[in-house]
Amino acid sequence: MKKPSKIMNRILMAIFSISFMVSCSSNDPEPMEPAEEYIPTPKPLNVPSILAQLLPPPYIPADNPQTVEGVALGRKLFYDPILSGDGTQACASCHKPANSFTDDERFSIGIDGLEGNRNSMPLYNMAWNTNEKFFWDGRARSIELQAIAPVENPIEMHNTWPNAIASLQSDAAYPELFRKAFGTTIITKELATKAIAQFERTLISANSPFDRYLMGENSLTAQEINGFAIFMDESRGDCFHCHGNENSPLWTDNIFHNNGLDAIITDRGLGNVTGDPNDDGKFKSPSLRNLAFTAPYMHDGRFETLDEVINHYSEGLVYSPTIDPLMKAISRGGVHLTEPDKADLKAFLLSLSDPSFINNPDFQDPN
Numbered sequence: 541m542k543k544p545s546k547i548m549n550r551i552l553m554a555i556f557s558i559s560f561m562v563s564c565s566s567n568d569p570e571p572m573e574p575a576e577e578y579i580p581t582p583k584p585l586n587v588p589s590i591l592a593q594l595l596p597p598p599y600i601p602a603d604n605p606q607t608v609e610g611v612a613l614g615r616k617l618f619y620d621p622i623l624s625g626d627g628t629q630a631c632a633s634c635h636k637p638a639n640s641f642t643d644d645e646r647f648s649i650g651i652d653g654l655e656g657n658r659n660s661m662p663l664y665n666m667a668w669n670t671n672e673k674f675f676w677d678g679r680a681r682s683i684e685l686q687a688i689a690p691v692e693n694p695i696e697m698h699n700t701w702p703n704a705i706a707s708l709q710s711d712a713a714y715p716e717l718f719r720k721a722f723g724t725t726i727i728t729k730e731l732a733t734k735a736i737a738q739f740e741r742t743l744i745s746a747n748s749p750f751d752r753y754l755m756g757e758n759s760l761t762a763q764e765i766n767g768f769a770i771f772m773d774e775s776r777g778d779c780f781h782c783h784g785n786e787n788s789p790l791w792t793d794n795i796f797h798n799n800g801l802d803a804i805i806t807d808r809g810l811g812n813v814t815g816d817p818n819d820d821g822k823f824k825s826p827s828l829r830n831l832a833f834t835a836p837y838m839h840d841g842r843f844e845t846l847d848e849v850i851n852h853y854s855e856g857l858v859y860s861p862t863i864d865p866l867m868k869a870i871s872r873g874g875v876h877l878t879e880p881d882k883a884d885l886k887a888f889l890l891s892l893s894d895p896s897f898i899n900n901p902d903f904q905d906p907n
Contacts, residue, residue, distance in 0.1 A: 578723035580607035585667060588746035590755055594789050598667030598741065604684065604734045606741065609721040612906070614739030617732060619905040622711065623704045624697035626651050631690065631736065632905065634660045637898055640830035641743060646841035654695040657807060659841035661826065662834050664745040664897065669794050676823045676839040678796060679813045683737040688729065701729040708732065745829055745897035746789060750888075754786055760891060767888025770881050774868075777885055778875055779853075781866045782825045791829050791892060796822040797864040800857035801838065809839070811862075821862050832893035846889060850882050 583606045585598050600606060617623065621630045634648035635641040641663035647655035658676055666674075672681050680686035690696045691704055708714045708727045715725040722731050750768075752758040760768075770777040772785060782799075784791050796810040798821040811820035823839040837843040843852065855874040857867055869875045877885065897903075 578719075580609040580721055580723075582606070583608045583611055585741060585744065588744065588751075590751050590789055591665075591668070591744070591746050594787055595668055596670075599670065599672075600667065600741070601682070601684070604737060606738055607721065609717075610735050610738040611742055613717045613721040614735035614737065615903075615906055616717065617736050618739055619907050622707050623691050623699060623732075624651050625699035625703070627707075629697050631687075634690075634696070635663050637903055638833065640664060640745070640833040640898055641903075642834050644835065646836050648696070650693070650696045651698050652695070656695050658839050659836060661824075662830065663740055664743045664829065665790055665827065666743065667741045668790055671794050673794070673796075673824070677809045677813050678824060683740055684730075684733045687733040687736040687740070705729060705732070743897075743903060745894045747896045748829065748892045748894040750891040751789065751894070753891075754789075761887065763884050763887040764891045765888075767884035767886065767891075770877070770885045771888055776875060776877060776881060777853075778866075778868065779828075779885075783828050790827055792825045792827040794824065796824050797866065798822045798860060798862045799853075800859070800863055800867050800870055801842070801852070803858045803860050805860055805862070807840065818862060821860055822864075828889055828892050830893050830897065832890050833898055846886055847882070850877070850885055854882065 585600070585606060587598065604610075618631045618635075621627050621633070623630065629651045632641075634643045636643060639662070643660040645655075646659060647657065648660050649655045661676060666683055669683075671678075674680040674683065674686040675689075680689065688701070691699050691701060705727050708718075714727060718727050718731060718735075719725045721735055724731075749758060749760065750764075753760050768786075771779045771783075782793055782795070782797055784793060796819070798805075798809075802821065805821040808820045810822040810824075811817060813819075826834075826837075831837075831846055835844060835846070837846070837849050843849050853874055854877045857870050857874045859870055863870055
């Protein structure tokens with residue numbers, strides 16, 4: 541019998557190959573639909589009426605929208621000492637709810653027992669900080685970036701972010717919490733600080749007696765009303781240039797000023813960030829909200845009481861080359877309030893405190 545020709549062999553092989561391909565394709569599974577993109581649950585900020593009426597909408601970065609899952613993760617991270625070098629200190633260690641998310645110590649103490657030279661700033665109404673400069677000296681340009689520094693600071697949490705991320709990644713709960721918040725179990729520094737920032741943006745305070753007075757919901761005492769008049773009077777308190785008025789309910793301009801604390805400046809403040817000597821001794825105006833809870837006062841916590849703060853502006857101003865022009869009474873050492881005026885001004889300032897904020901269950905430790 542003759543062997544098949546080479547041409548016939550090629551034909552047979554081609555037919556066999558086609559048959560094999562058809563057979564295989566008929567047994568292949570149907571192509572799978574692409575997985576649906578995970579979308580966490582939106583959680584717009586709960587903006588009180590007085591802020592909604594008098595302020596622009598809060599700033600939320602496009603790449604870090606507020607979500608239920610993100611806020612929950614950020615709240616857990618804020619209170620968890622897992623981010624510190626030895627697992628003993630959390631963000632909340634220096635930003636305590638009872639103190640309007642600041643510290644009642646002059647200088648917060650880090651995990652190695654060291655302390656810095658500044659008082660921790662209180663945390664609230666941060667989403668309306670439109671100049672996007674955070675810390676007393678403005679060195680962080682967003683809430684997300686502000687959340688990075690304490691973890692790495694050698695006199696605070698004294699860790700590295702790679703170590704902190706490794707701790708989170710090996711934790712039994714966190715990978716799934718990150719998946720719920722951001723759609724991935726791969727934890728990064730950027731996602732961790734985004735979550736913390738989401739929680740911090742929810743820290744909104746706007747339910748003080750003075751707020752309710754402006755909304756027509758309660759009355760003030762004669763002393764508080766006179767104290768507000770002193771606050772607004774350029775010849776007496778002259779406080780409103782840096783701290784606003786009834787139409788600017790943040791009670792800060794979020795700008796940096798040299799307010800006459802020292803003749804010789806040892807902490808350059810904003811000047812250390814910008815490198816401009818004209819900025820030496822300038823620090824961010826803190827909000828006057830919640831003064832009942834935030835002692836000690838000033839960037840370095842030098843004043844233990846509100847009375848000391850008022851006395852500083854009344855008769856304790858000190859000249860230095862970068863003194864703010866708004867300190868118009870510098871040549872006289874202050875505005876020289878009478879003792880009754882000091883008492884009335886203090887009563888007004890305390891009317892800006894919001895007990896419901898420090899007791900809000902949504903802001904407390906969830907762990």
